[in-house]
Amino acid sequence: MSIIVQKFGGTSVANADRIRHVAKLITDTYRAGNQVVVVLSAQGDTTDDLIEMANEINPHASNREMDMLLATGEQISVALCAMAIEALGCPVVSLTGWQAGVVTNTVSRAARIKRIETERLEAELNQKRIVIVTGFQGINRNEDITTLGRGGSDTSAVALAAALHADLCQIYTDVDGVYTADPRKIPDARKLDEVTYDEMLELATLGAQVLHNRSVEMAKKYNVSLEVLSSFSGNSGTIVKEVAKRMEKSYISSVAVDKNIARIALIGVPNETGTSFKVFSLLAQNNVNVDIILQGIGHEDGKDICFTVAQSDLEAAAELLKQNRERIQFNRLETNTNVAKVSVVGAGMINNPGVAAKLFEALYDVGVNINMISTSEIKISVLVDQKEADLAVEAIHEKFFQMM
Amino acid sequence: MSIIVQKFGGTSVANADRIRHVAKLITDTYRAGNQVVVVLSAQGDTTDDLIEMANEINPHASNREMDMLLATGEQISVALCAMAIEALGCPVVSLTGWQAGVVTNTVSRAARIKRIETERLEAELNQKRIVIVTGFQGINRNEDITTLGRGGSDTSAVALAAALHADLCQIYTDVDGVYTADPRKIPDARKLDEVTYDEMLELATLGAQVLHNRSVEMAKKYNVSLEVLSSFSGNSGTIVKEVAKRMEKSYISSVAVDKNIARIALIGVPNETGTSFKVFSLLAQNNVNVDIILQGIGHEDGKDICFTVAQSDLEAAAELLKQNRERIQFNRLETNTNVAKVSVVGAGMINNPGVAAKLFEALYDVGVNINMISTSEIKISVLVDQKEADLAVEAIHEKFFQMM
Numbered sequence: 001m002s003i004i005v006q007k008f009g010g011t012s013v014a015n016a017d018r019i020r021h022v023a024k025l026i027t028d029t030y031r032a033g034n035q036v037v038v039v040l041s042a043q044g045d046t047t048d049d050l051i052e053m054a055n056e057i058n059p060h061a062s063n064r065e066m067d068m069l070l071a072t073g074e075q076i077s078v079a080l081c082a083m084a085i086e087a088l089g090c091p092v093v094s095l096t097g098w099q100a101g102v103v104t105n106t107v108s109r110a111a112r113i114k115r116i117e118t119e120r121l122e123a124e125l126n127q128k129r130i131v132i133v134t135g136f137q138g139i140n141r142n143e144d145i146t147t148l149g150r151g152g153s154d155t156s157a158v159a160l161a162a163a164l165h166a167d168l169c170q171i172y173t174d175v176d177g178v179y180t181a182d183p184r185k186i187p188d189a190r191k192l193d194e195v196t197y198d199e200m201l202e203l204a205t206l207g208a209q210v211l212h213n214r215s216v217e218m219a220k221k222y223n224v225s226l227e228v229l230s231s232f233s234g235n236s237g238t239i240v241k242e243v244a245k246r247m248e249k250s251y252i253s254s255v256a257v258d259k260n261i262a263r264i265a266l267i268g269v270p271n272e273t274g275t276s277f278k279v280f281s282l283l284a285q286n287n288v289n290v291d292i293i294l295q296g297i298g299h300e301d302g303k304d305i306c307f308t309v310a311q312s313d314l315e316a317a318a319e320l321l322k323q324n325r326e327r328i329q330f331n332r333l334e335t336n337t338n339v340a341k342v343s344v345v346g347a348g349m350i351n352n353p354g355v356a357a358k359l360f361e362a363l364y365d366v367g368v369n370i371n372m373i374s375t376s377e378i379k380i381s382v383l384v385d386q387k388e389a390d391l392a393v394e395a396i397h398e399k400f401f402q403m404m
Numbered sequence: 405m406s407i408i409v410q411k412f413g414g415t416s417v418a419n420a421d422r423i424r425h426v427a428k429l430i431t432d433t434y435r436a437g438n439q440v441v442v443v444l445s446a447q448g449d450t451t452d453d454l455i456e457m458a459n460e461i462n463p464h465a466s467n468r469e470m471d472m473l474l475a476t477g478e479q480i481s482v483a484l485c486a487m488a489i490e491a492l493g494c495p496v497v498s499l500t501g502w503q504a505g506v507v508t509n510t511v512s513r514a515a516r517i518k519r520i521e522t523e524r525l526e527a528e529l530n531q532k533r534i535v536i537v538t539g540f541q542g543i544n545r546n547e548d549i550t551t552l553g554r555g556g557s558d559t560s561a562v563a564l565a566a567a568l569h570a571d572l573c574q575i576y577t578d579v580d581g582v583y584t585a586d587p588r589k590i591p592d593a594r595k596l597d598e599v600t601y602d603e604m605l606e607l608a609t610l611g612a613q614v615l616h617n618r619s620v621e622m623a624k625k626y627n628v629s630l631e632v633l634s635s636f637s638g639n640s641g642t643i644v645k646e647v648a649k650r651m652e653k654s655y656i657s658s659v660a661v662d663k664n665i666a667r668i669a670l671i672g673v674p675n676e677t678g679t680s681f682k683v684f685s686l687l688a689q690n691n692v693n694v695d696i697i698l699q700g701i702g703h704e705d706g707k708d709i710c711f712t713v714a715q716s717d718l719e720a721a722a723e724l725l726k727q728n729r730e731r732i733q734f735n736r737l738e739t740n741t742n743v744a745k746v747s748v749v750g751a752g753m754i755n756n757p758g759v760a761a762k763l764f765e766a767l768y769d770v771g772v773n774i775n776m777i778s779t780s781e782i783k784i785s786v787l788v789d790q791k792e793a794d795l796a797v798e799a800i801h802e803k804f805f806q807m808m
Contacts, residue, residue: 016460050480054487056420061487068498069483072476076454079473083458083465094472098502099547120547143503143524 002167003125004029007039007135007157011174012231013077014044016084022231023084025172026130030090035125037164039135039157040081042073063108064144067137071097071145074134074153082132093124094132097145102138102156104146111146113138113155116163125164133160151212158215162222169224170237171211176230177238178203178210181255181397185390188397191237192253194244199253200226202345202379216240244347251355252346255397257389259340261291262314263372266321268302268331278328279305279321288317292341292374292383302331306372308383311337339371340389343381344396356380362399368392406571407529408433411443411539411561415578416635417481418448426635427488429576430534434494439529441568443539443561444485446477467512468548471541475501475549478538478557486536497528498536501549506542506560508550515550517542517559520567529568537564555616562619566626573623573630574641575615580634581642582607582614585659585801589794592801595641596657598648603657604630606749606783620644648751655759656750659801661793663744665695666718667776670725672706672735682732683709683725692721696745696778696787706735710776712787715741743775744793747785748800760784766803772796 006026013019030036050069054061078094085092101117124131135153140146148155154171161169176191178200183189195203197220204213210228219226219240229237244253269275276295283290294306309317318335321328349355359380363370368391372383384392410430417423434440454473458465482498489496505521528535539557544550552559558575565573580595582604587593599607601624608617614632623630623644633641648657673679680699687694698710713721722739725732753759763784767774772795776787788796 016457019461053420053480053484057423057484058487058491060491062490065483065486065490065498068486068500069480072479072483075476075479076457076473079469079476080457080461082469082472083462086466086469087462087464094469096472096549145500 001033001035003035003037003164005037005039005157005161005164005166005169006172007153007170008041008172008231009153009174010041010044010046012172013040013081016080019080019084020087022172023081023088025231026081027085027088027090030130036130037121037125037160037166038081038130038132039153039160040074040077040132041135041153042070043077043080046073046076067108067145067147070147071134071137074136078132078134085130085132090130091128092130092132094134095120095124096134097137097156098139098143100131100133100160102133102159104138104140104148106140106142106144106146108144108146110149111138111140113148113159116159118163121160121164151214154212154215155218158218158222158224158226161224162218166224168227169219170227170229171215172229172231173210174230174232175210175228176233176235177228178240178254180253180401181393182257186255186394186397188401190401192244194239194241195253196244196347197240197242198378199244199345199347200240202343202376203254203256211240251348251352252344252400253348254345255393255400256343256345257340257393258343259386259389260311261308261339261341262311263306263308263336263339263383264314264317264321265334265336266305266328266330266332267334269305270329271299271301271303275303275328276305278324282320282324282328283309283317286316286320288313288320292372292381294372308339308341308372338386339383340386341381341383342389342392342396343379344400345379347378349380350377358399359396362395363392365399366391366395368395405437405439407439407441407568409441409443409561409565409568409570409573410576411557411574412445412576412635413557413578414445414448414450416576417444417485420484423484423488424491426576427485427492429635430485431489431492431494434534440534441525441529441564441570442485442534442536443557443564444478444481444536445539445557446474447481447484450477450480471512471549471551474551475538475541478540482536482538489534489536494534495532496534496536498538499524499528500538501541501560502543502547504535504537504564506537506563508542508544508552510544510546510548510550512548512550514553515542515544517552517563520563522567525564525568555618558616558619559622562622562626562628562630565628566622570628573628575619575630575632576635577614577632578634578636579614579632580637580639581632582644582658584657584805585797586661590659590798590801592805594805596648598643598645599657600648600751600782601644601646602782603648603749603751604644606747606780607658607660615644655752655756656748656804657752658749659797659804660747660749661744661797662747663790663793664715665712665743665745666715666739666741667710667712667743667787668718668721668725669708669710669738669740670732670734670736671708671738673709674733675703675705675707679707679732680709682728684711686724686728686732687713687721690720690724692717692724696776696785698776698778712743712745712776742790743787744790745785745787746793746796746800747783748804749783751782753784754781762803763800766799767796769803770795770799772799
């Protein structure tokens, strides 16, 4: 008998019909002879509605009370889903985060799971019950309710799968797997049967909204087999695991694009040690995440430092740098939001040094200019003009995947 | 320093404005130097909305899952109210039933409070925090969430007041106290400064929706001083306590009327022992509450048994009796819904035997016929034609309260 953890997001439980559909998927898994633990998000817009109610009363409400409020969203989902399963005639019990033993640290609204006390979960499974657990929430050592922040329900599911030594953790979402590129943009994009944790991590960082980063990190750490699949299509999805089977020639798994970035250039900073440190420690202290960094080798009258940030951080970052102009000593600050980051990800490129060259060739073929380059072991990102981004993705996808 | 428990119902927290108003009342009490524990119901129609959602998914959902669902209503209220209090600058914490240590038995949807473990409550009060607790809910020994059934938030408030040895338990409602009669009907009706627990119990049983019976019973048992007052008027309310101060001549405290009753008459039952037992044990076993009972002394060819039930129970009761006609052996069953029960309640009547005579005189004066009579130590109820009920109340109120 296998233990399977299934996670359904807010759109999958948005109304009575969808809850009934989810209940059917769950009971099918149960009736196939598995022990089933289900993790649910709040229904549709419930969390946003609750935040709006709170803002109307106090826009500066404490995180502790926000957690108390927001945790009700998932509690409603699990109770309703359990009722739908009761209607299908299977034994079931819903549990809140604290009932399921999800213990977190004390950071309200962005808590981290510290451990899961599985006694109750195991007792319910031994009673042959389907167990429906609220995602996104836990309890801290003060017995206060906490929530896990963005992507929290994915993390809850993976943590439960790890704690219960589950055979598989299925993340149901509105896409039916990981594709070689965004299928809405690239008609030739193909669904991948398997990707590695590292590839998935890079893809998550690149803005592919399939799985939250923290959940993939946790899956990698505890070696939890993940499956990303759609609750609507009924197709098998993409398995995320340590080593992925891949056809020999496909060094990369996916092409992704992120248009929500901006480039900042500091022109004419002193060509001396410590300048980069000053700039990036300043940004880090103020919670500005910096992505690609490019620093010229410099000459006598100074050097240039370029880097990218999320567009939402641009204003704060630029303001911060201007305030510290005297300390950093730059001549000019330039910003540019008409940029996009195009990335290829693939565990296969570790042993295949030709990937970068092939990428550059693809872009050269269609006349796309490369602005900045950043590489990791399994990823190559290039910064291009935003208006050329789609063309770049198309060209790269064709170059890497046509030969498969 | 006094400990004051304040309870606000669903209409008092129905929207942001009302929550802000309630927060003001709470912080005023806190700033006057009191330790304040607040008990809240779910907002306005929240509970009904949740029940509707459940019915759409599974009209036969288990009580356990219904409790899981319904408990979210109060959790939303307490979080929002705590936020409103934060906005007013007072230290505050909201607690669910289980966080507040409200331990109940395992009867879902109609749980009874077994004990309150006050460690957390006391710790929060010692930290000078206002504590906002979800009414209507607790946790059972299996760590499942339970709800207390109708009037549950009143009971939560009284139980917390008892456990914390509070100096006063204020029940805020949409009326501003207990009146000598329904002020919407009797313009001369006066608010009472004090009534006894027993009087309040009789009034609650008579359908005065001011306080739920169970909460008054608990207040009496643990000698908790209750105050019934309005969250809208700002006036002082009515204190409910063991012995009420009363002007010498007012033997009764209040006149009440209940039009939601029906009379059943069993005509021609055998004049032998055991008949009444058969009838009323049958009804009790089927959860039909019987109120006034009148049984003739009987003669050779049988006797009649009359009694009243709530109109909502009439159909079931009549059907049940007809099914058991052979066992009970009655000739005819008559039902009548055009009746009303008019009652006078007053601890003073124990030592004043003239109250009944005075009541009958009042009704005789205006030509109201008395159909059935029932008395307790501190209550006299008469059954009259429904169309004469208001006239009866008016006449009684004038007779008893004009001389004050």
